[in-house]
Amino acid sequence: MNDPIRDPNFNQAHESGHWLDFPIAHVEFLMAILKQLNPVRLVSYIVARAKYSALGVDTNPYANPDKLGWPWAIRLGVLFVVAIPAVQVTLITIGALGFAERWLMSAIAMVVLIAAWGGLIAYYLRVPEEAFAQSRINPVISHRATAINRTSYMALIYGTLTVTEYYSGVPTWGYFGLLWIVPLFTTFPIFMVLREWIQHGNADRGRYTNSRIFLVNPLLRYAVFPFGMDYHLPHHINASVPHYRLKELHSYLLENDAKYAEQALVVEGWRAGDQHSAPGITDVLGPRYTPHGNAAHVDEETLAEADVNDAAAIAEQAVASQKAGLRAID
Numbered sequence: 617m618n619d620p621i622r623d624p625n626f627n628q629a630h631e632s633g634h635w636l637d638f639p640i641a642h643v644e645f646l647m648a649i650l651k652q653l654n655p656v657r658l659v660s661y662i663v664a665r666a667k668y669s670a671l672g673v674d675t676n677p678y679a680n681p682d683k684l685g686w687p688w689a690i691r692l693g694v695l696f697v698v699a700i701p702a703v704q705v706t707l708i709t710i711g712a713l714g715f716a717e718r719w720l721m722s723a724i725a726m727v728v729l730i731a732a733w734g735g736l737i738a739y740y741l742r743v744p745e746e747a748f749a750q751s752r753i754n755p756v757i758s759h760r761a762t763a764i765n766r767t768s769y770m771a772l773i774y775g776t777l778t779v780t781e782y783y784s785g786v787p788t789w790g791y792f793g794l795l796w797i798v799p800l801f802t803t804f805p806i807f808m809v810l811r812e813w814i815q816h817g818n819a820d821r822g823r824y825t826n827s828r829i830f831l832v833n834p835l836l837r838y839a840v841f842p843f844g845m846d847y848h849l850p851h852h853i854n855a856s857v858p859h860y861r862l863k864e865l866h867s868y869l870l871e872n873d874a875k876y877a878e879q880a881l882v883v884e885g886w887r888a889g890d891q892h893s894a895p896g897i898t899d900v901l902g903p904r905y906t907p908h909g910n911a912a913h914v915d916e917e918t919l920a921e922a923d924v925n926d927a928a929a930i931a932e933q934a935v936a937s938q939k940a941g942l943r944a945i946d
Contacts, residue, residue: 628664632663655801679749689747754923810840811841829847831885881900884896
């Protein structure tokens, strides 16, 4: 956690140029937020995130570098997700503008969708399992089944949009673009970058000091800390606890874990009103709240019930991560 080499969030943020050099002053933090409004920076964040999610990276401690899979097994899936909407919208628009029969363009759109989906599923069913990138942890659901399920889910979404638009006359593809695609390249990256800064910026890699608890107003909680993200430190303590029980976990740890009660930092609002108030978000990102002297903590208990196929390699990664943490303290 908070490992600048192995943590995918850190690695991605550094590659896309979105990480800050903490600690940081209030004004510098606000200026950094304003810089994120640059559309180029927003797109670069999404591109980097898509790359890390779809392709993976060599620094992932759970990835198997000897079994990276076939490039086209990934490329075809990405092409389907990106290209099919463009084809659907083009064909539907041709019909809507009267250049061809609307029913005919909608029918062609559905035929193209079904044919592309069927061809991709057939490909996934025929290729060997090693065509999919393998992990050092055997998945509960196979990589093949996951690829098929993801592709089928997107095909169902695209087909539903096309059929609904034809029968209702409502521009459902337009609403999909407005309510999903546009936010994906605007508000989503802004809130994601802001969340990563706030949750892990100016924190170290100690068990109780790698993140914080945020008591904020409902709007900020909805935009930046949904689904229990405001209780991010308890989430790191025990990631298997569902988001709706994290507040209870925080209360439990305060009562039963003396070190947690001592070190867990509760942040209230954007900025503290005075020196006697609890620190605000901009306060904890500054030098006054920079933690010192905490050894890096790697929680290996999460793998206790996992089907690990290369325990030695994962153990080596854990040791390397802890050594890097010790060097950072020195």
